Amino acid sequence: MEGRLMTEISKRIEKGEKAALVTLIDVEGSSPGKAGSLMGVFEDGSIAGTIGGGNLEYQVISSALEAIEESKNRKFEFELVEEGELHMKCGGKVSGYIKIFEKRKKLIIVGGGHLGQELYKLGKFLNMYTTVIDDREEYANEKRFPQADELLHGSIGEILEKYALDEGSYVVIVTRGHSYDKDALRAVTGRTAAYIGMIGSRKKIIETYKDLIDEGVKEEYLEKVYSPVGLDISTGEPNEIALGIMAEILKVKNQGSGRHMSEVKKVRVQG
Template identity: 70%
Template sequence: MEGKIMLEIAKKIDSGEKVALVTLIGVNGSSPGRSGSIMGVFSDRTTLGTIGGGNLEFQVINSAIEAMEIGDNREFEFTLKAEGSLDMRCGGEVKGYIKVFQRRRKLIIAGGGHLGIDLYKLGKYLNMYTVIIDDREEYVNEKRFPKADELLCGDIGGILKNYSLDEGCYLVIVTRGHLGDKNALKAVVGRNIGYIGMIGSRKKVIESYSDLIDEGVDKEDLLKVYSPVGLDISSGEPAEIALGIMAEILKVKNKGTGKHMREVKVIKL
């Protein structure tokens, strides 16, 4: 059973889901669970394995869900007596640990052109769950993106409109043209997402924003978009542009300053 639990946890992590592993690390006296018992807890409150059931397990599941939302590991300790917080009468005491596994961040690339390929390579190098979206079959296939986790072909705006997004998703809009970029942005702007970046010159960005405002998109939501996309570090080559975009994503993801490390950690001679 333990092997099955660990395999399922690995599967959930690989698919970008939140998951926690609960382990009983100490049991004194009578308890429904044994020391070393483990249980996987998933974001939809389903579980695999058990630490003994009853109110103990119920409370620990609640704690694991909260830990996943916060993103921190935690310990727990309960007295299984009538005067304890669980109103259980086993008579023992249990200690345990909740390990929250950080899920893989999801890099969604709207556009399978040259820049899309370079972004995909960087995303795989950083162990991100990669999604490629394009409306051309020849630009979104296994030959072009052999290790992509998802390949979606069709209307880009329509796909993004129906795609599940959250704070763990990072979207880069690099479609084949101005209209495709604008439609993709319209499908996601204002939604709960970790990062939205759109390629384009300042003139193009201003025109796109103006059009979207006329179509009812909130101006404040547009101002949260990173466009023109990326940090100012490239010579204009696709690979360097992609690196600048990924650097910006990491800056957002890790809440970094973007400063030179020698400015952050000053060396005194």
């Protein structure tokens, strides 16, 4: 039972969902659940396992869903008496803990060329949920990206318009041409995402932005795009460019300064 529960939680996390593990830590007196009982609670309200059922379980599920939304672990404690919060007659007392498992961050690579391949390798190395999108099936297939979590091919703009993005999504636009980059940027600009980056020369970027503004895209949305994409650390080789892009993503994700650690250390010593 416990093995199946943990497997289900792992599957949900791999799919890019949050999950909560509820554990009854201490039980005094009569209670519908026993100490050590486990239950998984998921974003859609479904559960796996049980801590005894009844109003206790209902209230804990509600608390777990709140904890999932807040992304914060929490403790709980209930007295199972009629005058208590749950209005139960068991006469016991229970306490427990809700552990939140965060969903994996999503790396959405738009473009399956050489740079896309290098980004894919780094995304998998960092245990990110990795999606590759290209207009050509031969550039978005299992042979090129054997461990990708999602492979999508077809109209880039249409795919991205329908693709769910959230605060854990990191989009990198590295397609094979200017028009495809513009289609991709048009589809994701202004939507919720932790990071949107697009490769290109400054001239190409200016032209792309101007075209999109003429189409009605708000300039304030474009100002939030990281373009030219990545940190200035490469010689121009695809693997080094990819490393610079992932370094920038980590800087955004972890709210880092991007400074040399030696400089940070000196500031701390002097401060």
